[in-house]
Amino acid sequence: MDRLFELEVFLAVLDAGSLSAAARRLGRSGPAITRILSGLEDRLGARLFDRTTRSLAVTEEGRNLEEQARGLLAGYGALARTAKQRGELSGRVRVTAPVVFGRLHVAPSLARFMAAHEGVAVDLTLDDANRDLVGDGYDAAIRIGALPDSELVARQVGEVGRYLVASPAYLERAGCPMDPSELSGHALILTRSVPGPAEWRLEQEGRPRIVRFEPRFSVNHVETALALARDGVGIARALSYQVAEDLGAGRLVRLLAAFEPPLRAIHVVHLGRRHMAARTKALVRHLADDLGSRSYVSGPSPSGTSASPGTRAGWPSG
Incomplete structure (x- = not known):
């Protein structure tokens, strides 16, 4: 059982004035609320409410617990909000990309991302070898070519010839x-x-x-x-x-x-989405949208032998 939720149940009963009202507020059944409250009392070795079939009154031990429980839950809520804000606005993201593509396209794209998120720092490694995201500690990578089967999440953002x-x-x-x-x-x-x-x-x-x-x-x-x-x-x-x-x-x-x-194919790859830092999610989304919005693959010339000098090469949005 989540210990913090036990305290939420205790305070809900205290504020609502009855077990049934607390159950409705928390979306739980009456027997579940009774079981959770009894488990908390057993853990503390103290009775928190005097209960009869028609009334409920908080005990002295319950009053003593109330102030501590409210302070603990308020502190936890503030900590969670701060962690979320920091994840969105600050921190360091490590990215790896092929040398030339990274220099020409990834680095400028990352610079645009950093301009929009001044609290985020980026470490970019340019290497034509595919770095191991887990072993080498990278958050995201740009990969060109076929992808081997892996646990990585991949989003295609274009193609190259x-x-x-x-x-x-x-x-x-x-x-x-x-x-x-x-x-x-x-x-x-x-x-x-x-x-x-x-x-x-x-x-x-x-x-x-x-x-x-x-x-x-x-x-x-x-x-x-x-x-x-x-x-x-x-x-x-x-x-x-x-x-x-x-x-x-x-x-x-x-x-x-x-x-x-x-x-x-060109892909942006990263580790699984579960518990991924907000800054990494935002950066991956930015790379996918920014790089995928450009077109860099030239079409074949009419003769099929060479391109006209004015044709610009690139890759389409994916």
Whole structure:
């Protein structure tokens, strides 16, 4: 039995003047109220009311308990209200996101959230590896790609594409590939993310096409690979948000759009909702609404081979 509720029952009986009136006030049955009050008296070793079938009178022990019970319940109510207010308005939230997406989109979104909630502080970790929310102590994360089965709660907020890109200068010099089979005759820049063979997984009319190759340049950092592509070194591959500005400015051109694989989902993930801090709930809701309101995936060009320089890449609301 909830000890605080026992005190609420005691005070309800005292204020209402009868067990039946207290039962109606608390939405309990008369026998339940009698049982709870008797349990409290047994625990205290004192009789709190003198009861007959027609009357009820508080004892001296009951009067002594009244002041303490009212003070205790009032203090608990104030503590609960303060904890709720602090949860909504203050505290620290830890978030992790992929490096480039976090820098371009998550960090500015978090800054907008903090401007609206000055009592909230944010720790943002940028890492292309999926951090363990429980083991590493994160409240929320941005994940791109398929999600493994887990206890995490996920909300999709958009999608990203995987684009092959090259500079106009490179294409003028080496020609524009019209089919994946022609990539073997080009200088290809590989971004190493996981161990394994150098390959790009493409798709043609719903069927996978895997292009395995010997890279002209291999690097473990996508922004470096894109810098090389802008300098005309060769063809690189990146996610749509990573090349959005370069495509929009005409520094890079999108290639073989008709052979791109399916879009990858973007999710905001967090631990279960039970007892989640109000500041975390508010931040997750903000990220989902803010990030999900933007569009960053370019549509294929009419030819299916490259995007026009004025097209801006991105991902739709989810």
